[in-house]
Amino acid sequence: MKRALVIQLTRFGDLVQTKRLVLTLQRRGFTVHLCIDRSLEGLARIIYPYCEIHPLIAHGSGIEGQGKDSVLPVNYKVFRQLAEIDFTEVYNLNFSTMNYALSSMFDPARVKGHKRIHGQPMKEAWFELAFRLAAERRNNINLVDYWAALSPDMIPAAEVNPAASPGGRGIGVVLAGRESRRSLPYNVLAPLVLSARSVNKNKNIFLLGSKGEREAGKKLLSKFPAAVAETAVNLAGETDWAGLADAVAGLDLLITPDTGTMHLAAHMGVPVLGCFLSSAWCSETGPYGEGHTVLQADVDCSPCIEAQPCYNDMNCLKPFSDPYAARYVVTRNRDHLPKGLSVFESGCDFLGTQFVLAAGNDPTGERRQRLRRFIGCHLGLLDIGEEGPFPDLAEKFYKDKDWITP
Numbered sequence: 001m002k003r004a005l006v007i008q009l010t011r012f013g014d015l016v017q018t019k020r021l022v023l024t025l026q027r028r029g030f031t032v033h034l035c036i037d038r039s040l041e042g043l044a045r046i047i048y049p050y051c052e053i054h055p056l057i058a059h060g061s062g063i064e065g066q067g068k069d070s071v072l073p074v075n076y077k078v079f080r081q082l083a084e085i086d087f088t089e090v091y092n093l094n095f096s097t098m099n100y101a102l103s104s105m106f107d108p109a110r111v112k113g114h115k116r117i118h119g120q121p122m123k124e125a126w127f128e129l130a131f132r133l134a135a136e137r138r139n140n141i142n143l144v145d146y147w148a149a150l151s152p153d154m155i156p157a158a159e160v161n162p163a164a165s166p167g168g169r170g171i172g173v174v175l176a177g178r179e180s181r182r183s184l185p186y187n188v189l190a191p192l193v194l195s196a197r198s199v200n201k202n203k204n205i206f207l208l209g210s211k212g213e214r215e216a217g218k219k220l221l222s223k224f225p226a227a228v229a230e231t232a233v234n235l236a237g238e239t240d241w242a243g244l245a246d247a248v249a250g251l252d253l254l255i256t257p258d259t260g261t262m263h264l265a266a267h268m269g270v271p272v273l274g275c276f277l278s279s280a281w282c283s284e285t286g287p288y289g290e291g292h293t294v295l296q297a298d299v300d301c302s303p304c305i306e307a308q309p310c311y312n313d314m315n316c317l318k319p320f321s322d323p324y325a326a327r328y329v330v331t332r333n334r335d336h337l338p339k340g341l342s343v344f345e346s347g348c349d350f351l352g353t354q355f356v357l358a359a360g361n362d363p364t365g366e367r368r369q370r371l372r373r374f375i376g377c378h379l380g381l382l383d384i385g386e387e388g389p390f391p392d393l394a395e396k397f398y399k400d401k402d403w404i405t406p
Contacts, residue, residue, distance in 0.1 A: 004030040004089045005082065007102050009058040012260025014093075015040050015047070016267055017288070020148035020160045020352070021091065022048060027155055030089070035082065035102065038074070042241035047267060054078050058098045079105065093147055095121070112150045125402065126150060129378070132397045137303050139368040140284045141375060145352030149379055157289070157348035162269030164291030167250030170204030171196055172265070174256035175213040175220065175236055181278035181306060183257045184320055186216055189275075190223035191326035193255055196273060197228070198330055204231060206247055208261055211237030258285050266292060273329070277316040279306040282344050282355045283368065289353060292346040295325070298361060299340050315340070334359040351376050 004025045008018050015036060025032050031052065036044050038055035045053055056078040057071045083105055092103040092113040103115045113124050123131070126149055134140050148154045173193050176183040184192070197203050205228065207217040214236040221229040235247055245264065248254065254265040255273045258280035265272050266287040276282050277297035284303075286294050297316035304310065319325060322338035337343065342360030346353055351372050357365055374390045374397075376382035384390075 002028075002030045002088045003033060003085060004091065005033045005035060005085070005087045005106075006091045006093065007035045007099055008093050009035070009037055009056075009096060009098055010094055012040065012043065013258075013263045013285070014143070015044060016260060016263035017144045017285075018093065018147055019047070019267065019288075020144050020154065020157070021093075021151060022051065023160060024148055024151045024153065024155050025089075025091075026050065028151070028153060033082075033085070033087070035078070040241075043245075046241060046245050047264075054082060056098075058096070089151075091147075091150055093150075095123075124150060126379075128399075129397060129402070132399075133371070133375070134284075136364075136367075136371070137281055137284060138364045139371050140281070141351065141372070142283065142288060142353045143285055144288050148352070157352040161266050161289035164266070164269050164271040164287075164289065166200075166252035166271060168252060169250040170206060170252060172206045172208055172248060172251045172254040172256075172261075172270075173220070174254065174259050174261045175207055175209035175216045176257070176259075181310065181314070182276075182280045184275055184277075184317070186220040187223060188317065188321050189255075190220055191323070192273075192275070192320070192329055193220075194224065194228070195326040195329040196253060196255060200252060203252060204233070206251070207232065207234045207236055208239070208244065208247060209236035213237070262287055275320060277302070277320065278310075278314075279303050282346075286344070286353070286355055287346060290347055293358070294344045294346070294355060295320070296342045296344055296360075297340060298342045328359070332359075350381050351379075 006018060006022060008015055022032050033052040033054060034044055034048060035054040037058040041053060041055040056075045087106060087110065090103065090106045090111045092099050092111055092115060095114040099114060100116055100121060103111050108115050108117045113127060115122055130146050197205065207220065209217065214234065217234040217236045221232055239247055248265050248270055249268050251270045253271050253273055256262040257275050262272055262274060266289050272287040272292040274287060274294040276294050281303040282294040282296050297319055299315045301312050302316050319338045319340035324336050324338040325341060328336040337359050342362060343358040344355035345358045346355055373382060373387045374393045377384040377387055
């Protein structure tokens with residue numbers, strides 16, 4: 001029996017975005033094992049019921065109220081279990097201290113992604129190249145495809161998630177994302193939600209978020225007409241993983257910033273209306289698959305780095321505050337789109353999920369398509385004789401060691 005271990009110790013959205021890699025390994029005949037942070041165990045069992053799950057404590061969220069003394073025995077038990085399994089391939093997707101410690105348990109020749117060789121941290125050649133490609137963030141590839149490309153014979157992108165279609169249950173609204181600058185304030189979000197609701201009248205509204213966002217939900221409801229607010233359901237802080245999955249399943253639309261819940265909706269085939277600003281850019285982390293829409297803030301300084309201060313008075317938020325943004329949601333008329341906002345629709349191509357301009361501006365669109373063909377040739381998905389050559393891109397992104405050594 002062939003076994004593959006996927007080490008994915010980061011957060012909610014990243015776990016969902018590992019799906020193409022997991023499905024590819026399964027199709028290649030592997031029994032797939034997933035090593036994750038314990039806080040995500042319930043979610044992992046919902047999304048990957050066919051995988052063996054190994055939950056350890058990688059973050060404070062995995063302690064779940066237990067004393068710090070519990071970390072070592074819990075993790076030691078998981079380490080021992082993994083050490084006793086004969087894995088043919090190990091996929092280490094991140095470069096945290098814990099990830100490196102886990103990868104060091106296995107023969108480096110079997111580890112793909114991040115690993116240590118003779119004590120030195122190393123990256124797979126594909127990761128080395130992808131890190132350089134990420135310098136052009138507006139033209140970067142989707143994170144799902146970045147991880148999946150570690151494996152040969154990726155399954156087609158269109159087979160990862162169902163094509164999005166309305167389910168009839170109403171509209172979900174994610175109140176906030178992990179990074180505060182990526183989220184719309186309640187007074188900016190309210191007109192967009194009401195506009196989306198007006199397209200299909202009498203739709204139920206469900207507010208989704210953590211316990212800390214329940215008050216934000218109440219403030220959002222205060223901006224709705226009384227008849228709408230009375231029928232809306234504030235589920236912030238009220239759902240576990242199973243409850244969140246139930247709340248998202250069958251929605252007509254999910255309005256959300258770049259969040260894990262957005263990726264969960266895409267996993268279920270729920271249409272997403274993404275509001276991307278600040279450090280979020282749709283080509284990198286947009287909802288995966290066919291049938292999603294992203295309202296993308298397109299200002300000179302975007303996408304930024306969230307950890308750095310904003311020196312531009314949150315210019316990327318202003319287009320969402322323009323009344324014409326809500327009007328566009330209703331009409332989908334290009335003439336109603338405010339300056340500084342672009343609209344992208346998701347689809348699938350030879351490489352993975354891509355976002356195609358539907359309205360607004362996309363000054364780097366032509367280069368992004370050229371980069372996708374360059375990457376496709378590099379990965380063997382396209383014939384370079386038909387698509388290439390790419391001398392300018394090769395000169396910029398390839399290094400000597402890429403071709404001097406295997």
